[in-house]
Amino acid sequence: MLRNETATIISIRAVSKLFGTFKALDEVSLNVREGERVVVCGPSGSGKSTLIRCVNRLEQHDVGEIVLDGVTLGNTRDSAKVIADTVGMVFQQFNLFPHLTVLDNITLGPVRSRGMSEADAKALAMHYLERVKIPEQAGKYPRNLSGGQQQRVAIARALCMEPRVMLFDEPTSALDPEMINEVLDVMAELAGSGMTMICVTHEMGFARRVADTMVFMDKGKIVETAPPDVFFTAPESARCQEFLQQILPH
Amino acid sequence: MALSWKSARWIAFLTLVPILSGCSDRWGWYVVNPTTPSGWTNLTFLMSGLWYTILLSVTAIAISVVLGLLIALPGLSKNPFLRAFNRIYVEVVRAPPILVLILWVYYGLPQAADIQISVFWAGVVALALSDSAFEAEIYRAGIQSIDKGQYEAAQTISLGYADTMRYVILPQAIRRILPAMGNQFVYMLKMSSLVSVIGMQELTRKANELVTAEYRPLEIYSILVLEYLVLILVVSALVRWLERRLTADEAR
Numbered sequence: 001m002l003r004n005e006t007a008t009i010i011s012i013r014a015v016s017k018l019f020g021t022f023k024a025l026d027e028v029s030l031n032v033r034e035g036e037r038v039v040v041c042g043p044s045g046s047g048k049s050t051l052i053r054c055v056n057r058l059e060q061h062d063v064g065e066i067v068l069d070g071v072t073l074g075n076t077r078d079s080a081k082v083i084a085d086t087v088g089m090v091f092q093q094f095n096l097f098p099h100l101t102v103l104d105n106i107t108l109g110p111v112r113s114r115g116m117s118e119a120d121a122k123a124l125a126m127h128y129l130e131r132v133k134i135p136e137q138a139g140k141y142p143r144n145l146s147g148g149q150q151q152r153v154a155i156a157r158a159l160c161m162e163p164r165v166m167l168f169d170e171p172t173s174a175l176d177p178e179m180i181n182e183v184l185d186v187m188a189e190l191a192g193s194g195m196t197m198i199c200v201t202h203e204m205g206f207a208r209r210v211a212d213t214m215v216f217m218d219k220g221k222i223v224e225t226a227p228p229d230v231f232f233t234a235p236e237s238a239r240c241q242e243f244l245q246q247i248l249p250h
Numbered sequence: 251m252a253l254s255w256k257s258a259r260w261i262a263f264l265t266l267v268p269i270l271s272g273c274s275d276r277w278g279w280y281v282v283n284p285t286t287p288s289g290w291t292n293l294t295f296l297m298s299g300l301w302y303t304i305l306l307s308v309t310a311i312a313i314s315v316v317l318g319l320l321i322a323l324p325g326l327s328k329n330p331f332l333r334a335f336n337r338i339y340v341e342v343v344r345a346p347p348i349l350v351l352i353l354w355v356y357y358g359l360p361q362a363a364d365i366q367i368s369v370f371w372a373g374v375v376a377l378a379l380s381d382s383a384f385e386a387e388i389y390r391a392g393i394q395s396i397d398k399g400q401y402e403a404a405q406t407i408s409l410g411y412a413d414t415m416r417y418v419i420l421p422q423a424i425r426r427i428l429p430a431m432g433n434q435f436v437y438m439l440k441m442s443s444l445v446s447v448i449g450m451q452e453l454t455r456k457a458n459e460l461v462t463a464e465y466r467p468l469e470i471y472s473i474l475v476l477e478y479l480v481l482i483l484v485v486s487a488l489v490r491w492l493e494r495r496l497t498a499d500e501a502r
Contacts, residue, residue, distance in 0.1 A: 058402050084408035095403035099421045108417055109407030154403075161407055 006034040009086075009165060009196055010055060015064035016220075017050055024050040025061065026220035034164070037191050038198045039207040039228075042217035043243060048200040051217070052167045055198070056087045069164070084113065088163030092170040094150045096142040096157070102129070103138040106157045114161070121160075128156035132186050148179030152186055159190075166190065168199040204248055208232060216240045258483055265479060281466040282473055292460055296473055299456035303481070306370065306452060307439045310377035314438075315431070317378060318385025323415070325390050336386065344383035349444050352376040356448045373445035381438055388434065392427035393419060425496050432489030436482050443478075453477050 010032040017025040025047045032038055040048045053059040054066060057073055057080075066073045071082040097105050106128065107121035116124070129135040132152035134145075142150050151171055158166060168187065172180040184206045191197055191210040201207065207214060207228060214231035216224040216239075224231065224240045232248075235241050282296070283289030325336030346354070356372035359365070367375070396419050404414040446455035457474040461467045 056406060058405065087406075089402075089406040091399060091403065093397075093399050095397075095399035097400065097403070097418055097422075099425070109409065112413045112417065113408035113410070157403075157407065 006036070008032065009034045009069055010198075011065075011067040012051070012055070013065045013067070015051075015054060015061045015066060017047075017054060017059060017061045017063075023220050025054070027064065028217075028220070028222050029064075030215065030222060030225070032165075032196060032198060034196055035194050036196055036212050037210050038213045038215060039211040040198060040200045040215045040217060041202060041204070041207070041243070041247075042223075046217040047220040048217050049169050052089075052169055052198050052200055055165075055167060056083050056089055058089075084161075086163060087165050087167060088158030088161055089167040090151070090154050090158055090169065090171045092173050094142070094147075094154045094174070096150055096154055098142055100141075101138070102134075102140055102142065102145070102153050105142070105153060106160045109157065109161050125156070125160055128159045129153075131159070131189075132156045133182075146179060147175045148182045151175065151179075151183045155183075155186055155190070165196045165198070168197065168201065170200050170202070172201065172203055202247055204232070204244075216243065218243075258487075261479070261483065265476065277469060278466050279469055281464050281469050292464065292470075293473070295460055296453070296456050296470065296477070299451055299453035300477065300481075302370070302450060303439070303442055303452040306373050306377070306445060306450065307435075307442045310374050310381060310442070311435055311438050313374065313378035314381035314385050317382035319389050321382055321386035322389035322393065325386065326393055336390075340383045340386055343379055346380075348376065348380050348441050349447065351380050352444055352448060355379075369445070369448050369450045372448060373442070373450050377438060377441060377445070380441075381434060384434055385431070388427050388430045389423070391430075392423035395426055396422055425493075428489065428493050428496065432486070432493075435485050435489065439481060439485060440478065 008031050010030075012028060012030040014027045014029055015025055016023065016027055028047070028051060030038075030051075040051065042048050050059055054061045055068065055073075068079075068082050069086050071078050073079045073083070097108070100108065103122065103125055106125035107116075107118065110116040110121040110124060111118060126135055126138065129138055132155050134149055134152055134156075137145055137149060137153070142153065145153065155171075171187065172183050175183065180203065184203060187197075187199070188206065188210050197210075199207075199211075211228045214224075214226055214228050215222055216231070216235070216237070218239050223237050224235055226235070231240075232244065235244060280286065280289060282293050284293055321336060321339050324332035325340075327333055352373060355376040356367065356369065359372075359375075360367050400418055400422070401414060404418045409418065442452060443454035446452060446458060449455065453474060457470050461470050464470065
């Protein structure tokens, strides 16, 4: 389990984000320590995805402050650099590059943005493909893989940039049920290796297994933050109790 | 081959039959009869424009394909000034008919800019300029059709704008727009005939000159039609070959 003394790597301070007049995030604050596994859940439209997309500036927050590894995020060179050096992301829709092979999908980042040699990048890519347990698919194109395999390639692609924080945006929501576990297993293995993770997911079994902290969001606010044992047995807010009743198996 | 030899033969057959079957006394095929010395001379004279037609079209297309991309990219920017530049260029450049543009570049531009311009380069500039506006719109449509997630994925592996375009967006966009571009290639090849009006010695000009000398427009222009038909069948086959080549790896 998480050691309490580790340093804070992500600090989200009273962050708000508007889409037009819709308040996607409403003064959200959250601290994530190095090595911490945070699982974010909540009904759709509650701001979960927006929250993690603000951490790597796929969305730009309007109010408040996000500090990543000591650097305040904004339109600065330092901010772009700290995100590039620190954060990896996995999307609901995989977002693999369909015109590139699995191997080229994974080596593109290290070769183009890190200046790594093709050979080194390939060796590193194969290492991560082993880790997500599909090294034999290296030469194939994404369309020839199952959804679960594609998502594992996406995880390997993110890991190959050697991030310190991994963001998962509903990584199993687009998958057929029989493929969900192969992806969750890879994520659990990653969690076990000490990676700092923020996962937006509805997979409560996975959350119970790996999370250090559960975060429940509703209407752009963080309603509840608790360790999983408290969260699942004695949630404080009525809204959270209701949500858990709806999604947990009876 | 999508445009197989079988279908090419049929097209040639169906075109030749009505022409050759017209070998009545109205037609005077002697003028381009390859078995007589004068007919052969006329025929080679007609064909001698082929090289310039090809050179002119290929040069103009090569320039407009690059220029079109450079015009399209600012149109996709967040900066309103860059977007305005794209809009103004496209609207202004695609407005004048190609013939008017050719006349303007050949007769007007040298006076305005105090430069000398050859017939060939006037033709290339006019064709490339006009086509670049259309290519820009084709690129824009292609690039806009790529899913937003592709940009986001590129961003999360720290690719900059140039790398994202070069390695992620354009390879996918170009595959999608290839049929539209092929269309544009065919169109350009045809429009190159207009450069004959400023004296470019290409296929159409040669035919016009021969008609003036021989007074047999029917036969000579029929040959001209065939020459363009063959050229365009070749371009079509090349474009289809390119399409197959670019999509082959994805289908594996």
